[in-house]
Amino acid sequence: MDLTLIVVLVIALALFFDFTNGFHDTANAMATPIATGAISPKKAVALAAILNLVGAFLSTEVAKTISGGIINEDPTTGVAIGPAMIFAGLMGAVIWNLFTWLLGLPSSSSHALFGGLVGAAIVGAGFASVNYSVLLSKVLLPAICAPLIAGISAYLCTKLAYAITKRENGASPKRGGFRYGQIFSSSLVALSHGTNDAQKTMGIITLTLVASGLQDSDSGVQFWVVATCAFAIALGTYTGGWRIIATMGSGLTDVKPAQGFAAEMSTASAILTSSHLGFALSTTQVASGSVIGSGMGRKGGEVRWGTAGRIALGWLFTLPAAGIVGGIAAAITHLGNIGIVIVAVAGTGAMLAIWFISRKQPHDHESNISDIDNSGAAVNILSKKERRAKAKAEAKQARAAATQKEADNS
Template identity: 70%
Template sequence: MEITFMVALVIALALFFDFTNGFHDTANAMATPIATGAIKPKTAVALAAALNLVGAFLSTEVAKTISGGIIREGTDGVHITPEIIFAGLMGAVLWNMFTWLKGLPSSSSHALFGGLIGAAIVSIGFNSVNFDTVLQKVILPAVFSPILAGIVAYVCTKLAYALTSRHDPETGDKLTQKRGGFKTGQIFTSSLVALAHGTNDAQKTMGVITLVLIAAGTQPTGSGPQIWVIAVCALAIAIGTYTGGWRIIRTMGAGLTEVKPAQGFSAEASTASAILASSHLGFALSTTQVASGSVIGSGLGRRGTSVRWGTVGRIAVGWLFTLPAAAVVGALTGLLVGAGTVGVVIAAVAGIGVVVYMFWYSRKSHVGHHNAVEVEEAGTAVRFRKKKSGKQRSGKNVSKDVQA
């Protein structure tokens, strides 16, 4: 198998996208258990990285959707070149970096699709995109998945509080609620989300690399990802996950609603179920949208809490603009690389410059496991309130309901 410089460049950029996908989406699995104090921050991201690595080997249905579904490679006279895929990836990477810098849990999946679609349209035409597949396996899941996940999380949260409610058998008054077991449960549900994330998101990069190998003529049209492609993509997303993505963890763990263990357990169970089902069906689901919908639903399901709708609105705007914004960047890069080698070099240098600038700019307000104040204080607040509640209620049999 002969790998040209252009193909190698695209594979390298695809793996960097996979890396950004990892640290961008760590929050999907680990934000809520970190917020409730169920798992220590560094332990949480290490666990998520390991399970992302394992999950990447479990399925390839989503990879096939990308490599042979969205782009009409090999049909209707369409031939996708490595340059076009390079342009599409540039759109996805730059949008991922921008939303990470802003702490917005946007969809890496839709950024990737948008970039590829924009680059393909300006380079070949609208006939290069299978819009039926885009509608059925990208847009419709994007609309309904966060809503359905939110509803399931809402119901699960209501059930969790109802089934664990304690009352005085004589007076019927509510007693101090003991729901610490949900913290232990969160370890398992968040682990399942991380595993599910690997089965869905790592495959998107597998699909892109498979597409470029097909485009370069080194792999038959319609074939799935090779084992070495699966391995390097699994490793890239695992390394990215281990870096943390603390800015988005802050938003997901404390920015949408105050999260308690029962809520977190319900949100994570809902998220994992939706992602695993979509991976089985080949839907290129946005794990970020599902996780966000679940957190919001769990917030609505707990009596006495509130959802920060201003933050929800910012996230929703990010979702709305993700696909078209990445498509515009992909299209502009596509026009640039269409000029030949010089255009590719200019696009690569410009892209590297923007990424480096964003990393440098982020250091001005660095967020890490040691200073993610909102996240860690949220977990500490849970423990403090419980201890304080116990002291205040010592010697008493009856107390107000504590929705912990």
């Protein structure tokens, strides 16, 4: 297969991954303000799309980490792997991304990309082709630390927000202002998402150009790469990831405006800092950590740990699962041109199958509004009197159950 054609295929697949990243991660910015009624779903995704577009132009540090850090350079060719291996890794990332989207599981698009790329590199060029120190310091450690830091920050911010607006006879009307504050905070998350996630695709395309000898290894990201990646992720964001918004908006914890504001500010701060440092962060993990932390910080708030555990399981399997798919695709590409064709056809078939399955259970903004309305009735914070009454009723039920048990035993 002509080298130029495989480069075009890689760039096209990379931009498609960028598109899936957009609709997969829309929930990171907009799930909580939608759940609290701060902004309508359609307006939310439109705003997120615009800010993702703007954010993609603000930095290229993460792109440099991917294009010149994770994969070791070869003295003769410049990069240890070629375009065919990158194509295989991308295919693993895209398929896993679509599969988790089908399940409504907010897994990490970033880790899917890194897993697919690393798996393809190991199969295609051996274990020495991966720079494990960079992978550890720029990807894995941030993956562990960032959600914890964001969660703790959201917990403390939520506590502070409720303390400042506390009133003895119930919830303070001042908290209604947080509903409008969420429009700002969610916009900041969308902007930060563009600064981090769009750059990952920029890094992949730049890596491909370097591996093909079309760009010097020590040169930066070209403007046309930045622009196309920015528009791809913005378009994906505008389509809306409604399945995942349902999980993030009402599946983790019942979100109130004050805690939503705290979660979004914590998420944005962590992502913007990471983008500046060149950390290829998972915005999904950071957003999930913030939502859970804010849920724990609100008095009477309840975190659905079963949902949180399901998400954590998705995190755990994302990198190795995408790596396995990418590795298998890389092994097939060793067959030459026919192998690349097989990977392309099989990957396209898998994508179409996932799309057809998703059409049987559509999940769009209309059904999402229903979910939000239903959760709105359950997220009211109980007053002290209501909490005492509830506690007394539960205690009474427990005593009755204990008495019945004693009677049965006797």
